[in-house]
Amino acid sequence: MKGLIAKDFAILRQRGKIMLILLIWGVGMNFIMEDSSFVVGWLVMIATITAMSTLSYDEYDNCMPFLMSLPVTRRTYAVEKYAFSALVGTAAWLVSVVLVTVCELVIRKQMPTAENYLSMVIFLAGIMIIPAISIPPQLKWGVEKGRLVMIGIFGVIAVGAFVFSRISADPALIAKLEKLPLGGFVAGTIAVVLALTAVSLHISVKIMEKKEF
Amino acid sequence: MITIRNLTKTYGDFRLNISMEIQTGRVTGLVGRNGAGKSTTIKSLLGLVRPDGGEVRVLGKPASELTSADRENIGVAFSDSGFSSYLKLRDVVSILRNAYPNFDEKWFLDACKKGRLPMDKPLKEFSTGMRARARVLIACSHRAKLLILDEPTAGLDVVARNEVLDMLRDYLAEDGERTVLISSHISTDLEGFCDDIYMLHDGEIVLHEDTDVILGEYGVLRLSDKAYEQIDKQYILKTRRESFGYTCLTNQRQFYADNYPDIVIEAGSIDELIIMMAKEA
Numbered sequence: 001m002k003g004l005i006a007k008d009f010a011i012l013r014q015r016g017k018i019m020l021i022l023l024i025w026g027v028g029m030n031f032i033m034e035d036s037s038f039v040v041g042w043l044v045m046i047a048t049i050t051a052m053s054t055l056s057y058d059e060y061d062n063c064m065p066f067l068m069s070l071p072v073t074r075r076t077y078a079v080e081k082y083a084f085s086a087l088v089g090t091a092a093w094l095v096s097v098v099l100v101t102v103c104e105l106v107i108r109k110q111m112p113t114a115e116n117y118l119s120m121v122i123f124l125a126g127i128m129i130i131p132a133i134s135i136p137p138q139l140k141w142g143v144e145k146g147r148l149v150m151i152g153i154f155g156v157i158a159v160g161a162f163v164f165s166r167i168s169a170d171p172a173l174i175a176k177l178e179k180l181p182l183g184g185f186v187a188g189t190i191a192v193v194l195a196l197t198a199v200s201l202h203i204s205v206k207i208m209e210k211k212e213f
Numbered sequence: 214m215i216t217i218r219n220l221t222k223t224y225g226d227f228r229l230n231i232s233m234e235i236q237t238g239r240v241t242g243l244v245g246r247n248g249a250g251k252s253t254t255i256k257s258l259l260g261l262v263r264p265d266g267g268e269v270r271v272l273g274k275p276a277s278e279l280t281s282a283d284r285e286n287i288g289v290a291f292s293d294s295g296f297s298s299y300l301k302l303r304d305v306v307s308i309l310r311n312a313y314p315n316f317d318e319k320w321f322l323d324a325c326k327k328g329r330l331p332m333d334k335p336l337k338e339f340s341t342g343m344r345a346r347a348r349v350l351i352a353c354s355h356r357a358k359l360l361i362l363d364e365p366t367a368g369l370d371v372v373a374r375n376e377v378l379d380m381l382r383d384y385l386a387e388d389g390e391r392t393v394l395i396s397s398h399i400s401t402d403l404e405g406f407c408d409d410i411y412m413l414h415d416g417e418i419v420l421h422e423d424t425d426v427i428l429g430e431y432g433v434l435r436l437s438d439k440a441y442e443q444i445d446k447q448y449i450l451k452t453r454r455e456s457f458g459y460t461c462l463t464n465q466r467q468f469y470a471d472n473y474p475d476i477v478i479e480a481g482s483i484d485e486l487i488i489m490m491a492k493e494a
Binding site (some may be wrong): 002003004005006007010011013014020057058060061062063064065068069070072074076200211212 | 256259260261262263280281285286287289291295296298299300304307308309310311312313315319335336428
């Protein structure tokens with residue numbers, strides 16, 4: 001596992017300049033955006049997608065036969081992809097939360113509110129869904145075809161959410177949802193993300209165990 | 214060290230069906246034309262493909278059950294697979310340090326320096342020869358008991374091939390217990406390097422012999438129709454019709470040299486073996 005993480009960090013360093021530009025862009029966004037939690041969500045999303053791009057690097061040079069000959073199991077490879085995405089996503093979240101806090105203090109002369117921070121936690125949890133949805137198809141069908149499947153899944157989710165919002169556009173229900181305590185909503189989101197990640201990881205391990213290289 | 218019994222694997226029209234045994238401390242070559250089944254055999258040993266049938270044991274256990282700890286004792290080099298070409302050797306050092314408890318960093322750095330391999334250049338900017346040397350050094354860097362090398366000299370010129378083989382000779386000279394399985398379709402590479410040779414053709418092993426025996430006792434007879442009719446054929450392994458008569462492969466060159474002094478006899482070589490064994494009579 002340590003070797004694979006070292007490999008993915010080495011690959012990530014290749015994209016260091018891009019990450020730096022995005023960080024600067026994030027700082028700039030803080031001056032424009034009213035809702036600072038958006039910047040956190042955006043930076044974490046970019047970092048997570050960048051972390052998952054290591055799958056493309058593994059596939060691009062036909063690295064997989066060699067990587068699977070290293071002292072790692074197929075299960076370890078799958079677990080590492082989730083762990084690495086979570087590690088990079090969380091690191092980006094911490095950096096962006098500090099960045100947003102500093103920017104708020106400098107620009108608006110005030111700390112972000114507790115509500116702001118809870119929104120940032122929801123963003124972190126929400127974005128962690130991306131690896132859970134996109135890693136299994138990429139492992140199963142390869143990065144290119146896997147991306148198409150991933151876009152399809154996100155499309156279905158978007159349509160589902162749209163249909164749900166239409167069906168449930170009952171003012172009473174909306175009022176009920178608005179009354180939900182934010183802490184409970186955050187805990188619920190984290191629980192859903194963890195459950196989804198566990199299912200996704202299980203599927204990815206099965207895909208890897210059946211795969212031939 | 215390696216035991217394969219009745220391994221079968223089918224891809225469309227191609228069917229691999231082999232048995233082989235590799236003893237500890239031996240250097241074994243796997244030769245054959247492209248598509249003979251060399252890579253499939255090696256991938257089966259490493260658990261990269263699942264056999265349809267048979268038994269594959271590596272380091273005393275089924276290949277499908279090799280743990281991470283077992284794999285620390287195996288060094289692998291492929292001709293067409295390795296670390297991402299965007300990485301530098303400096304990155305590779307960091308990966309190997311984290312992947313292998315026995316990674317010999319000093320040896321690796323010294324070997325890279327000796328092999329004129331730059332640490333700060335992406336692998337994609339390496340020449341074909343440099344990449345091949347890097348792959349073999351990576352395979353050797355954790356002092357593995359078993360090296361499995363799939364076409365490590367493919368695409369290299371004669372000088373680069375010798376450099377790779379010299380590196381492997383140095384590695385073997387350090388410890389007599391080290392075992393190597395090396396595949397190649399360049400037979401001359403294996404003649405001066407391997408203790409024994411398995412020859413694969415159309416997914417089957419058509420010959421297994423010590424290299425010394427192949428070079429010392431095998432031979433090719435060039436015969437006219439009349440000479441072919443007259444000779445004792447009990448030591449003829451394979452016969453091919455030619456415009457001038459027949460070409461015959463024998464494993465008793467001296468027998469024919471002693472008893473038929475007038476016929477043309479050429480010393481055995483792996484190339485001749487491949488040609489003779491691969492072509493139909």
